[in-house]
Amino acid sequence: MDSVLARVSEATGVPADLLGGFLSVLAASAATGRLPGRADMDGLRECGALAAERGIPLRVLADACLHAAEITAGGTFGAVRRGMAAYIEGYEEAQRAALRQEEEARRMFVDDLLQGRADAERAEHFGLRLAGAYVVTVARPDTPVAAGDPLAGRIEQALVARFGSHNILVAVRDGLLVCVSPGALTAASGEFTHRVRSALTDWRVGVGRPHQGPGGIVTSYREAVNAIDLGERLGLRAQVLKAADLLVFPVLLRDREAIVDLVSTVLGPLTSARGGPEPLLETLEAVFASQGNHTAAARRLGVSTRAITYRLERIRRLTGFSPSDPTQRFTLETAVLGARLLEWPAHPLV
Template identity: 40%
Template sequence: MADRSRRESTGTATAPPAQQVWLDEVATAAARDAGSVPVQLLGDYLPMLADAAVSGRRPERAELDAVALLGRQAAEQGISAGRVVQLYLSAARRLWQDLPMVVRSGDSEVVRAAAAAVLHVIDDAVATLAEGYAVARRDLVRREEALRRELVDDLLRGDSDLGSVVERAEPFGLDLAQVHQVALAAPSRRLPDADAAISALEAVIFDRLGDRDVLVATKEHLLVVLAPAEPAAAGATVPAGRDSELGELMHGELERLRHGRPWRVAVGRPHPGLYGIARSYEEAREALTMAGRLHVDKPVITAHDLLVYRVLLRDQPAIVDLVAAVLSPLLQARVGVGPLLDTLDAYFATGGVATESAKRLHVSVRTVTYRLGRVKALTGYDAADPAHRFTLQAAVLGAKLLSWPAETRRSTT
């Protein structure tokens, strides 16, 4: 049990054979009490206790450093702090109960002094053990965070060596052959407490989806969640609302945090394989960007909902030409181009109902009809004419995506 060379180097006296057998028995029983924790984690703790009971000697610095090292080893082996402390306390209890009668004297003062000495060793050893354990856990967490960030970067980039990424993903429980989707969460300001946000998301997502095939990290001031999806979802038409379940789950939990509100969450579509992860990430990131440009007021958006805008942007020179050809005449309007574009946008969003458009814009119906008349007079396109509506609506959407015009819009007539 106890290492002879370590005891000699730290100054702890080597126990006689009979006493060593007794200490080994105490150590074995204590390890069993703690749930079969490796008995080697006791090191020279029991000889230190026995020596304190007999002579009152306090442990030396080198002996406590050895205990701290044992705490680090316990953390690295994945043994819980509670079980390690239980090992040390159980060992002390059993040793005190089984101390030879020469130590357990009938003289109360002798017993009191021995007990005080043993308690001092327990205090010093357990505190040092816990400190070593905590240091190791912090180091492990930092190491895991760094590995997780590197893995997330490679997964989202999509051009890394497949074999290397698969090997590094395995400890995190990721099966890259499965179908995954990526969701991004953006705070209203700079990402506040990333650790708190990650912990909150991990707790709720692990509870709902399990801890395999789920990865939560940060990237470019965004929270990134990689989660499994149904295999049938990849490349299939997703029922309304189904592809936003992950986003709704994330948004509901993030809104509980003290900082970062209001949050906006974007969810990419499910795709299979390593390159599908990168594709889902690009869709989610693009959805966040387009939602900002389009002034979408929904807190959770999906790439599926914005497919039409991706089509518009796919041929950007064409959409730039469309916007310029159709909407440039509006720059001459006395009221400004902004109110006219806003009116067109509201008119199309309400299905061409002027009264509903007026309510949305907080203006009169007469103002809406006047503005639509000015659009027709300046551009030649009538928003009420089905033959013109598609061209006008596509141009308005393109203007929003391109943030056209660059000048600040005026929102009043």
């Protein structure tokens, strides 16, 4: 048997310690006419897993098995078939285990990356060079994406096919699809959004600003998530929201006392209107979104142009502010935005 092991190992390059059990199975089958038992199969599965861990191609392992059967007198085909099946089962299980370990390592890396704990060496392993500036784009579907969803892999493969394999990462975190791409690669965010649009029905995308280094990735990620949150709080219709376009809102929120005072002073009188302030707030939002065009605003709200005119006059009488006056328009629009940020009038101003 040792001479056969040596010949097969020399011919195929498969180490002899991985083939001894297979030759014993062939010899026992030839002597008894029986197929290999459970213990033999378990041993061959372990050898298959070892072959995978050592990086021996499955094709080479299969060739070694067939070569051993070819030069072993009396080997039965049934034993060869079952023995090879056991090798392959062990081999494939080792590969699946390696994939699971890689997926877990990737998940942990993404968590660390988006919390500022990733190091350059691990980042290089996943294709990122942390010295550059990066943009984070986040997609929030109506139904959260499950961890391990193949959609993230498909989108990443599509981006890599277009832009190359370096410095692009797509992953799932907290039910969101997250794309990290170089700040200089401005088309990557658009391509990511295109792929999200093709794969999902209800979604919204937030795009952070480019920032430098590991801490910059965390900042860009938070900006992207906050852009989506702001869009929902403000009732914005756009599906793609860029943090750079929404910089005024964090400024407003930093001085809560000032924005509460503005909303209370400018819009507070609307609470005395019949039907409450909400219809009048919606009218102001529609007029501002339509750049002052009353016809377009009426179309947005599904009312007549005359109703828009009447409501604006009612607002002017109650508050003393008119959107037709350039100076007052800015004050009114800022107050309306502040009201949405504070979720007024649903929540009291405190």
